[in-house]
Amino acid sequence: MKLRRSVVVVFLVMFQLSVCSAFASDKVTTEKIVDSAALVVKTFGADPDLTWFRDNVKNAKALLIVPQSLKGAFLVGGSGGSGVLIAQDSNTGEWGNPAFYTLGSISVGLQIGAESSEVILMIMSDRGMEKLLASSFKLGADVTLAVGPVGGGTAAQTADVLSYARSKGAFAGVSLDGAIVKTRDKRNKEYYGAEVSPTDILVRKTVSNPHADGLRKAVAELTKK
Numbered sequence: 001m002k003l004r005r006s007v008v009v010v011f012l013v014m015f016q017l018s019v020c021s022a023f024a025s026d027k028v029t030t031e032k033i034v035d036s037a038a039l040v041v042k043t044f045g046a047d048p049d050l051t052w053f054r055d056n057v058k059n060a061k062a063l064l065i066v067p068q069s070l071k072g073a074f075l076v077g078g079s080g081g082s083g084v085l086i087a088q089d090s091n092t093g094e095w096g097n098p099a100f101y102t103l104g105s106i107s108v109g110l111q112i113g114a115e116s117s118e119v120i121l122m123i124m125s126d127r128g129m130e131k132l133l134a135s136s137f138k139l140g141a142d143v144t145l146a147v148g149p150v151g152g153g154t155a156a157q158t159a160d161v162l163s164y165a166r167s168k169g170a171f172a173g174v175s176l177d178g179a180i181v182k183t184r185d186k187r188n189k190e191y192y193g194a195e196v197s198p199t200d201i202l203v204r205k206t207v208s209n210p211h212a213d214g215l216r217k218a219v220a221e222l223t224k225k
Helices: 002-046 051-059 126-132 185-192 198-204 210-223
Strands: 062-087 099-123 136-138 145-147 161-167 170-172 180-183
Touching: 002 051, 002 062, 002 099, 002 161, 002 185, 002 210, 051 099, 051 210, 062 126, 062 198, 062 210, 099 126, 099 185, 099 198, 185 198
Parallel strands: 145 161
Antiparallel strands: 062 099, 099 161, 099 180, 136 180, 161 170
């Protein structure tokens, strides 16, 4: 009987440790995404070609930052990556805490190759922000999308979302038309330690994480340039 109890206790301890280890690993992953997003903001801010982006990022209602969007293809192509959305308070201009999202798409055709890109989507309209609070939406269908201009170019004035992508350190005019944006409630829970929705994070602001201060500072400094 004692042996049986010992086995049960050992099993419970091992199970608890495995759960704690998995949770810690997941939290590290979410923190890495946020850290990588801050680095992407800094590299975009230092890119000499992205003058228009730097001059107008202060007018964005939010930024969806995907540190690594992987694209691979062999007849059927697909792309996707995890990222964070950080929104600007319309009254104070302060940038809030991040909510987690994924960006993905699929295409069919004769195409072979692989590519990795850093992506920032500038959310320019109230409609764009409203869609981001839904569980998922399609770029180019549920919201209007335009490729962000480089240098002194002019953007599509009516677009809800402007997209920027850098591949291998250079700006790439990549079209994300048809890509699906989805919320990542699991990532939000891992990062904030509670069941929260994008609305809770971005609008109600019921949670915060000091770890996000680096990202918030990077975006704030970018908007002051």
